[in-house]
Amino acid sequence: MATRDWPGPERVLPRLSRSANHGRLWFAVAGAIALSNTPRARRSAARGLASLAVASATVNTLGKRSVRRDRPLLDGVPLIRQLHRQPVTTSFPSGHAASAAAFVTGVALESPRWGAAVAPLAAAVAFSRVFTGVHYPSDVLVGAALGVGSAFAVRGIAPTRSQLPSPGRPLAHAPAMPEGSGLVLVANSTSGSRMDDSGAAAELTGLAEPEEPAALAVVRNMLPKAEIIPCDPKSGGLPGALEEAAQRAAELGGALGVCGGDGTVNAAASSAVRAGVPLAVLPGGTHNHFAFDLGIEEFADTCRAVQSGDAVAVDVGRFTPQPGPEARAAGRPDAEVPQETGYFLNTFSLGAYPELVRIRERWAHRVGPWPAGVLAALQVLRTSGPVEAGLGGKERDLWLLFAGNCAYKVGMAPVRRHDLADGMLDVRIVKAGRWSRTRLFIAALTSAVDRSPLHSTTRLRRLMITDIPPDTHLSYDGEVAPAPRRLLLDKQHEALVVYRPLDV
Known part of the structure; x- marks a missing residue:
């Protein structure tokens, strides 16, 4: 040598x-x-x-x-x-x-x-x-x-x-579409730039430089007969596009596809449940918790499942506004219901977190998601106070009420769900009390769940929340909406069929 x-x-x-x-x-x-x-x-x-x-x-x-x-x-x-x-x-x-x-x-x-x-x-x-x-x-x-x-x-x-054990059981029937014939895919044009491992590795080594979002490139290659509908949610047309695509998929006897983050997938799941069609999820957003919990990390995972017809049934969380006692007594059960039933695939929350989400999304494009979350937590803890609401017939002062769709394992970092069809809500409550602000800030930084007396955890099939103060907001799958005075949290067991390859 x-x-x-x-x-x-x-x-x-x-x-x-x-x-x-x-x-x-x-x-x-x-x-x-x-x-x-x-x-x-x-x-x-x-x-x-x-x-x-x-x-x-x-x-x-x-x-x-x-x-x-x-x-x-x-x-x-x-x-x-x-x-x-x-x-x-x-x-x-x-x-x-x-x-x-x-x-x-x-x-x-x-x-x-x-x-x-x-x-x-x-x-x-x-x-x-x-x-x-x-x-x-x-x-x-x-x-x-x-x-x-x-x-x-x-x-x-x-x-x-x-x-690790494969998530997403039990198996469910879904049509196999070898070339994507019958798949109607709505792609969020503002969130489809996330690159999977194959595209990122190729770019690092100089072997390739994708000319379009990796999601659409993989789909066009593996599922050439799929109908792809780009949609910009900022224009306000995403819900309508998903409803039309779901109806089109039902007519074809196929499936609804969606490329985007958790918020986009949430809207697609609602449309798929109403139309009675399976859902194909391509993780193309900033947050893809549902897809990752399902075991789907790359766009090719979903394409393989669509080709072979491999799918599982998962639970869908639901929050339904309820009429107040006065409305029921007067025979007007719908008089005080301000909004329709909402759905969540991952989490529902009430209290400080929805306000944190709103502030974080406003700053994320300027400083990045994690720093925006820290700044939002600081502002929320400085300016916000506990929410007083009724749980189980008792009034409680709450910093946070969290309900997960199926059981979450949480430690120093969030861990995925291993069962997406357990029929239960994972309910966690952060009560107002001594050092509660500090504990909530630490949770925002580390996603840790403190086992102190300020926190309580239980699993329920349904939960009624009453006497929610006016101008309170709720959060579901990263989206924020005004909260009604009363609402019911429950589950639709195995209500959604989702494509998922059996080998991931």
Whole structure:
């Protein structure tokens, strides 16, 4: 290797080798992967770094102390290849090779596409250690083997998404549409720019540069006979477009498709339930909680399910305005009902959170979603107060009432639902009390659910909320609307059929 003349890599590989010192290169790559803003990419980056940490600890504590091999002699290595600072540790095994192999293997276990994109870089780092004369080939090979083993050890402790139980049961009947014939897809033109792993990885490696939103490109390729209807919700035509598309799908004996975030999917689900047609969800928005809980992370997932006819039945949450006692006594049950029944696939909330959502959406396009959420939480806690409402026949002072469509597992970070058809509402209440403002702010920052006496959790099939103060707002799936004086929360069990591939 030392005597071989390779003029090209002589200026590149030594720099690449130095950039990987202390894992700096892999932290940068992990950040770039996470910025693609898909759950799978973020999990891949996190798993890659965890695998790197285990590999580094294994090499430095066991490998190098057990086998104290001297570094190769540099007499025959051209000066241009040599590192400015020579390593002072022993040679066997290579820590750089272990870290590179651990990182790329961890990434690939979550996302094979991202793993393939990063693999050439990892191979170059491992090769650079021999090229620069600081390791023998056996050092690199054994280090790489330790890195791969570390990644699989991490997977044994923290299973990948593919190893977790599949969400979305029970199975339901839906028409198979091999080329998308019968699918009427409404695409939110303002939210379809989210790129899936395949498009993001291709853009990173320079292999492709999509000319249109990745959602529509995948659909046009896999489902060429699908009817695609672009729609801008800012024009106010989204509800009408979804209703017409649902009726059109019913006439064709097909399904309604939707590309957008949770708010768009919520509107589409309501139309699909009313028309009695299945729903195909393409996660194309800023927030795609329902699709991700269902196990759909890429547009191709939905397209495969539509082609094969694989679908599941899920619950739909419902909030229905109720007439007041005076109206019922006077025989006018509809006199005080200000709005129609609303639906939610993810969450319903009353109290401080709806106001937080309104402020966050106003600032998000200026400073970004997370900073906007923090600023909104600060303003809400400074200017807002508890909401007094009736629950179970008792008046309560509440900072927040949360109702989830099926059970949520919540810790320091929100975890997806594993059962979308359990027939229950996951009700959580944040009561007004000592330090309640501080606790609510911490929850807004971390999505944590504190188990203190200020919080209570229960699961119900239905919940009546009464005596809601005027000018109070409610939030459902990220949308905000005025709250009626009385409303009933309940469930429509397995009311919606959604396409979902069985292999995700």
